[in-house]
Amino acid sequence: MDKYGRPPMSVFTVEDYIQPSAPSISMVSRKSGRGTLLIQAVLLFFSLLALCGAASEIYYLMKVESSIRNLLLNGSATQGMIQGNVPQKMIFRPGFRDGPPLPSAHVTGLVVGDPSSNSPLEWEHTRGLAFLHEVEYNNGSLVCSKSGLYFIYSKLQLGSPKCPKDTKNSVFSHQVLKRSLNSKIPMIESIRRFCDIPGSSTWRGSSFLGGTFMLAKGNEVYVSMSHKNLIRVQGDTMTFFGMFMVSTAFDQ
Incomplete structure (x- = not known):
């Protein structure tokens, strides 16, 4: 017996290693879910822009086609189409049914x-x-x-x-x-x-x-x-x- 009056220890104890705690699964899934929603929102935005552009182009082409059809039906296609590029003195004549339009x-x-x-x-x-x-x-x-x-x-x-x-x-x-x-x-x-x-x-x-x-x-x-x-x-x-x-x- 030593001078401190404490019996010798025959059992040794080892403390367990405590690993740092990982973030919870719910936090990770929440963050990834937000990123996916953001990407989907951006893709949806660009898709809507493309659809709007296509729709406006189709509408414009339909208006041009309708205007050309009306001009042809009214017998003034030569005067009305692209009026800025046609000589102002050019006059539309109704074909060759009554003879050539000029001498x-x-x-x-x-x-x-x-x-x-x-x-x-x-x-x-x-x-x-x-x-x-x-x-x-x-x-x-x-x-x-x-x-x-x-x-x-x-x-x-x-x-x-x-x-x-x-x-x-x-x-x-x-x-x-x-x-x-x-x-x-x-x-x-x-x-x-x-x-x-x-x-x-x-x-x-x-x-x-x-x-x-x-x-x-x-x-x-x-x-x-x-x-x-x-x-x-x-x-x-x-x-x-x-x-x-x-x-x-x-x-x-």
């Missing part, structure tokens, strides 16, 4: 009577595809009845059963001329060789002229051909001549 003419080819003459080419102007609208026909000429800017065109279907051996005689001239008072003014001209291989058996070709010109009231326009024997009429679609007004000479 115009289209005449078709006829069999040439005298190939050696220098007279203007004669044309069919009453039958088939031919027509005259505010343009007169006079001995092969188209007579302008209203001053303005016109597009004038002429197409000849050509052919030769036998080409000449001398290449000097294998060049033709196709012209569109204007007759004003007593003067003749060439407007468009084409000079070409009609036989590529001298002495060959056959040759086929064509010549087309076209351009825009100012015409005054009373001007006559006609077609001249140096080698009339080359012309092949072949119905209304191969050889023709015509003009149509592009715009009037003065604003009205």
Whole structure:
């Protein structure tokens, strides 16, 4: 026995290690639940924005379609659509039921009577595809009845059963001329060789002229051909001549 009077200890005790307490499951689930709700709310917000944008676009397209339909039904589509980009002098005309809307003419080819003459080419102007609208026909000429800017065109279907051996005689001239008072003014001209291989058996070709010109009231326009024997009429679609007004000479 020691001096303190305390018996020796035969039993040893070890204190247990106390781990720190973890947060409760309810707290974690509550926080994660709030985060999920926030994400869902953001996604729902953007989805609503996208739906609103799509709905407004569909509504706008429906209004545009309705406006176009109304314009077409009222017969004023040319005037009303995109009015800022359309020339103000452009006037809508109701189709071709009562004739072309502006002065115009289209005449078709006829069999040439005298190939050696220098007279203007004669044309069919009453039958088939031919027509005259505010343009007169006079001995092969188209007579302008209203001053303005016109597009004038002429197409000849050509052919030769036998080409000449001398290449000097294998060049033709196709012209569109204007007759004003007593003067003749060439407007468009084409000079070409009609036989590529001298002495060959056959040759086929064509010549087309076209351009825009100012015409005054009373001007006559006609077609001249140096080698009339080359012309092949072949119905209304191969050889023709015509003009149509592009715009009037003065604003009205």
